[in-house]
Amino acid sequence: MTVRKVRRSQIISPFGPGAIIDLVGESFVVEDAGKWRGPHVPIDFPRLAAYLKVDSLAAPSPRWPIPYYRFPQWLFCPGCRRMSRWSYRKEVANTAPSCEHCPGRKQLVPMRFVAVCANGHLSDVDWARWAHSEIRRNRNQNQCQRPDLKFLNKTGVGGGLNSLVVRCGTCDGERSLDGLTTRIGLRQIGGKCSGRQPWQDPRDASACSEQMVAMQRGASSVYFPTVESAIDIPPESAWSTISDPLAALKRSDEFKFLVSQPGYKLAKQMIEVAADQYGLSVTEVEATLAREAGDPRAPVDGGPENIRPDEWAALINPQAEHDYRDRFISRRADGPLGATGGTASGWRKLIADVVLVDRLREVRVLTHFERHTMLEKVPSNLSVDGDFLPAIEVFGEGFFIRFDEEALVHWERSGAVVDRCRKLVERRKNKGAKWLPAPTPRLVLLHTFAHLLLRNTAFEAGYSTSALRERLYVTKSGKGPAMAGVLIYTAAGDSEGTLGGLVRMGEFPRLGRLLDMSITSAQWCSFDPVCADHPGQGPDGLSLAACHACSLTPETSCEVMNRLLDRRLLIDPEVGFFKDLAAMVDGAPGSAL
Secondary structure: OOOOOOOHHHHOOOOOOOOEEEEOOEEEEEOOHHHOOOOOEEEOOHHHHHHOOOOEEEEOOOOOOOOEEEOOOEEEOOOOOEEEEOOHHHOEOOEOOEOOOOOOOOEOEEOOEEEEOOOOOEEEOOHHHHHOOOOOOOOOOOOOOOOOEEEEEOOOOOOOHHHEEEEEOOOOOEEEOOOOOOOOOOHHHOOOOOOOOOOOOHHHOOOOOOOOEEEEOOOHHHOEEEEEEEEOOOOOOOHHHHOOHHHHHHHOHHHHHHHHOOOOOOHHHHHHHHHHHHOOOHHHHHHHHHHHHHOOOOOOOOOHHHHHHHHHHHHHOOOOOOOOOOOOEEEEOOOOOOOOOOOHHHHHHHEEEEEEEEEEEEEEEEEEEEOOOOOOOEEOOOOOOOOEEEEEEEEEEEEEEEEOHHHHHHHHOOHHHHHHHHHHHHHHHHOOOOOOOOOOHHHHHHHHHHHHHHHHHHHHHOOOHHHEEEEEEEEEOOEEEEEEEEEEEEEEOOOOOOOOHHHHOOOOOHHHHHHHHHHHHHHOOOOOOHHHHOOOEOHHHOEOOOOOOOOOOOOOOOOOOOOOOOOHHHHOOOOOOOHHHHOOOOOOOOOOO
């Protein structure tokens, strides 16, 4: 029996709708949220739903399995090397496919390559056509009607794709995989886009003229998810708002039904039941319905770009009093950098404020995904009447550091700083990485600092690095409020959140030690001087002085997948924002305050 499980938090990322996932030697693609079975679990977050222009957010029911589709369907036996195209009709619950020809019935292995197009469509490679596309040695090679394919290793030709061959046992036609992954590889065999996702019915296919390209199924360009997340902030996060009878009424399915069906013949009876259930008068329910029905999808100013400014305002203005049941509880740290001694005076010039977040609720939503060159966005819910987006909610804690705006503006206007970041600006443009934020000096500085802070927090607080996350608050192109802050937080699926250990890292003297350790670690890398002087590291050279030994974190912790990093912007004698502090702390990791 094969047990296939993923954690609930992974249904948004990295294993959200459209993603390919390998489980115990099998390969599946996650079906879109419109295929979820059973009643959905509503995620209450009206502000985020309004920004994303959808009716609601929802998670799958924990009592119903999430639908996965076996993909690629072309499998081969590691024993006899026979290939077969699997079908859902052959599926047996909790059983992996096995070879029908081998005595031991070995488990079949999925083919390594799949076909994708710029419009986000995904399909199997046509291996039968590929095997018969080589220059013919006889007239029958391109005329085989019932191919019996094998996936073989060819000896004496090295270890590349040239050594892998797909051969037809019926007519002996064969072709190596050499050239398969080129831009014209599938075009040469007349491969056309199916216009759909593997789990969709052929009737759902759309006309698509984009050329299919073969890629390894685990390649990063096969799946680019777009996840929007937001932290629940006052007044919506306050218990007084959550527990308000009218707010509870608006969240109910019955109320939403009455808004969408104002002429329903049993509306009067439903209103009376709702009034009794929520402790309201019939008049109050009718008045609320009238307001909502007048404009049920009232437009909300702005969109996802407003999420961070909203949170910034809540973080820099902690409330004086909280109910212990509030979903967002924060307080300003008392003397976060101490009065005197050590590097505290230097930090006070650069850090304007520290806020401890004892409790937070975050909602993460998968809006869409893209593939290959990201020409089109594929919705995470492909159903015709899809009125919700897949989401999860997590609860946790953290600490927030706000930098001094005046000091930061003075630094980022330096010609040397601008010139150094211009390399990343040009590479982002040349590589077509528009999904990345603009690499302004402010962004690269705060992002790199957040990584170093996160890594050292893991050492000190006892969390694994993958359990921590960064959240950057950076002014974008002069739009919105001036923001320069970093939130380091952790979150769990349990409604009780976490245990408070991370909040304590924002208190003095722990924070002072943590800040010093972060600056110290920026000065030292086991790959220096190669790392410090490298002209471009990481995918497409979109990081400068940053590598696995000094700055990178798990991709689940990073907002931009370990790109746009440069520790020299922190401590370099010419362009470093913290260069004066760097001269004050010791040069070995872990130096004490």
